[in-house]
Amino acid sequence: MSKLGRVVEAVENYNRFVLDEVRRARTETKFGQQLLERWNRIKANTPIGRAPTGLPLPRLALPEIDEPGEIARYLLGDGLPGEFPYLNGAYREMYLEPLREEGSYGNEQEKNGHGKNGHSKNGKKGVAKLAETEEPTRLFSGMGLAEDTNERFHYLGAHQRSKRLSTAFDGLTLYGIDSDAPGVFGKIGEGGVAVDTVEDMERLYAGFDMGAPSFSASMTISGPAPIIMAMYIAAAKRRFGPSVVPKLRGTIQADIFKEVQAQNETIFPVEASLRFLADMMEYTTREMPRWYPVSISGYHIGEAGATPVQQAAYTLSNGFAYAEMMAARGIHVDQFGPRLSFFLDCGLDVEYIALARVSRRIWAIGMRDAFGAGTKAQMFKLHTQTSGRSLVAAEFKNNLTRTAAELMLAYMNGSNSCHSNSADEPFTTPSEEWIRLSAHGQAILLDESGIFKHTMNMLSGSPGMKAVERAVEAAILEEFRQIEELGGVVAAIEHRYQRSQIQNAAHRYEEQIYDGTRSIIGLNKYRNANEKPPKVELVRTPRAKKQIQVDRLKQFKKRNAAKAAKALDRLAAVAETDENCFPALLEAAEVCSLGQISGRLQEVVGRFRPMV
């Protein structure tokens, strides 16, 4: 049995355990009494806040139950926010605004010695902690040359306490190809930023304090991720010296499994890609404790057309496969586990009412009971992006409403951070007008509206949500069994299992649009017969800019030719062995271009052979 089989067993066992405990709570008076007491304590210790209208509200909403069996079902089956199995949230508080007035806070789960009134020695702690919290808003951006994207980063970050930059690279960079390669000129800086060298990387984050706690960079790149990671570190060292390395915060996507399954940006054969990834993870786990070296992504799987259940099932199983891989390298689960993070899609299908909640629960149980992980490694840290595919060209301004609804679902599911798409998504890298509206969409939901800021669990646990949770969990476990039957994640990939499932679902989705099973307003329903082609501002990179990138890359190569040749030889020599390549990559990143490095590594390990 692979680890995935164990995960299925673990979840089944846990569900049985919860039912047993429910029964026990009802039959063993003493146990029932303990639960009731705990329940009452939690309620009594929940502080009361006030809405601007003066309405008093508890900071934590709980179901109205007073029967021990039901209490057991809730506390063990769902868990309070921040408690195993984390159905309601990986953390407490999350989007809550600081308490406006003095009030008690805390419950027995917080081991800070909070007294009944939450004051004692940590009097202000709850409040102080909240003031430090950062906005969950992340806007994915990248366009043209590094300096253009840098400008946009400054524009987007202008009003944010914390600078959380999310970087989109152009197609060339995503495929590890240099801007001066033949036949690709037209693609430079389209759909993301062009990065060829450490110097581009410096330009990209110029003006930001890369080592500051309030700064983090997220980089959406996977095929050549270890190379780009090395360039990022090299750029930071150039600007802030070697002592900056352990301070670096951020995320690099680096998830190879979903590339093979959905996004199609793998550049080395799968085994070699996984080896380079693990080399990088080993390095960052040791040297960069604040870095998230892999973002296990379902977004691309969902956008490629998978059903929500397929998305969650493939993403989670990929996650467990990474955990297995790192454990096989002899790294303890509590070392790498807390550095794994997740990235899911959120569309308008009904599953999204609870998809992330269920995923969080399965991850926690699987990590604890199949991998023996401690608390930090059980937490499913989630970034969500609203669905790009749900946004359509016909009467495109409706996309604002779609994204708003999706954001609502994403926050109902306790996302730790969120990207909202712009309404011009079907046409172009977003222009400033629409990107501003999409950022404001999040602010309106979280800051302006009272929906999420007064009470944890505000919209959690409705009977409908519970029904969706149960159905979704069962369906995900069924998918796990299928994958297990094929021999686990890697074997299933070789069978084209995930790819063919996703492709069939994508075809069905399009069919359903045209046969009317799915309503798409403005397209197959309430269509405006007189609609004219929309006027949208296109973000495209002019030829002259593309030429600048080519010219400066050529200069870089000329300047560093001798050093580059040596660094590449060393890198190739290490790549031939079983040693960790990352140190050699770090050296190469100083003097070589992305294409030089990926090309040389391909000579050693081969090229990826695409799957249909």
Place this chain on the structure above:
Amino acid sequence: MAAPIRILTAVPICDGHDSAINTINLEFIRHGIEVVYLGYHRYAEDIVRAAIQEDVRAIGISSYNGGHVEFFAEVVRLLKKQGADDIQVFGGGGGTITHEDQKVMERRGVDKIFFAGTPLSEMVEFVHDRYGKAKRGKKAPTAEMKLARKLTEIEDAYAKGKKKRPTPNAKRLTSNRKQGSGKNNRKRVIGFTGPGGAGKTTLIDELVLRLLHREPKTRIAILSHDPSVVGEGALLGDRATMINSQDERVFMRSMATRGQAGGLSPATEDCLRLLAESPFDYVIIETVGTGQEAMPFRSKLIDETVLVMNPDYGARLQLQKIVMLDLADIVVVNKSDQDRARTAALEIKRRLEQNKRPQKLISTVAKRHRDRGVDKLCDLLTEKK
């Protein structure tokens, strides 16, 4: 019955948005169209070379990552340059291709752009209406194009009801072939067969990489097969995985079996003969995944047959039933990094010994870069006779 329409589809370089084209491919094949799918992240030159060799009526391109005006125009320009402008270019890219772009693109010779929100049925209808009949202007300007068109003629003749000839007389064919190949006595026609999932396609592509590398002038032809049912389309997807075979010195042709059982198409024999008579140093033919009783290579055109096997063929008893084990010149146990591989190789070795013929057995891991087993296979196949 009319021969199926053949088109080629692909996604441009540095673009992995394949969801739309996968859906469209599926829709096309369900409506009787044969689709040669080249895959995502493809250069314009590779697309044009493939379209010419496959002699398709049109190229469908799905582009999302920008630069589409230039990319489509480049494909049209290269087609024209090769004298292949009877091959039409059409495509889409959702909302990324605007109405203004479309006008520019059509002015530069693109046949049609489909905007976001177009029903799939409209695209199928378009292909049937527009590319339903071959419109052939001038004579084929290059030898490669001539060969490609000739292959289409052969295939179409069978689709229209031509009867298969009985397996031809070995002697006549051999002498025929020698004429075609000229001075070179090393010319080889090699047949690859084996069950689905054994890794034939990968193995052939790795072999091609080595052959091209070893001799700078070697020219190779590949005839690959995918299954299809009479009256339905087919997805011909081998090119997408055979990255090393997308090369100027390789002529590749993808064929659908069009209802014939046993791993080949009714037109295979004639097509193979034509390729064998053409100036290639190697002609490689690959069957679709076959069952135990299959003996696809009864043709005397084939010099060497290679059976590619997966180590997990089940119990030893199964081996007795695999007919190709008696007939193959070389048996390859691919995926020999799998647990069962050593046992498998031993069992097969014993099984081959019963035949008392000089058969060779090689273990490979084709998916591994620079695999020694594949090197060995290449040595065997290039040995002077």
